[in-house]
Amino acid sequence: MVEIVSIFISGLITGMIIFQTSVVAPSVFKTLPEERAGPFLRSIFPKLFLIILVLGAVQTVISVIQASIILTVIGFVTFISMLIAYLIVPATNKARDENNEKAFKRLHLTSVILTVIVLLINVLFIFMVKAL
Numbered sequence: 001m002v003e004i005v006s007i008f009i010s011g012l013i014t015g016m017i018i019f020q021t022s023v024v025a026p027s028v029f030k031t032l033p034e035e036r037a038g039p040f041l042r043s044i045f046p047k048l049f050l051i052i053l054v055l056g057a058v059q060t061v062i063s064v065i066q067a068s069i070i071l072t073v074i075g076f077v078t079f080i081s082m083l084i085a086y087l088i089v090p091a092t093n094k095a096r097d098e099n100n101e102k103a104f105k106r107l108h109l110t111s112v113i114l115t116v117i118v119l120l121i122n123v124l125f126i127f128m129v130k131a132l
Contacts, residue, residue: 006071009059010122013052013078017119020048038096046089049111052118053082070128074121081114 024044028037056078063071088107095103 003066006059006062006066006068007126009055009062010074010125013055013122014119014126016048016052017115020044021115042089042093045111046086049082049086049089053079053086056080056082056118070125074125077121078118081118085111085114 025041028040032040056075059075060072060079061075063069063075088111092104092107092111095101095107
């Protein structure tokens, strides 16, 4: 039962990231003017990071119950990565507001890399469980 919950959480995280980055963000940029798209995405992305952060914490607690080292690493990396992504949002927004492109690109790239890491480890977990 606990394994099913772990797979569900990893699937939920994976689905949220894929939906947000492949459907929501591109649709916003295509349909809203920049002065409206920015505030909307500034509202959505911190919530995404926070929800995944909470799911990573739950995953970590489950790993203690399950005594799974792999799941502990996945939950902890998910939690820490999304915590960092969430915490750098204000600095990213400030860099954008101040037209500091170098800082904005660095901070944005950091959040993208952290999100990709979380996506990959959760997808890999789903396939690892199926293989075992």
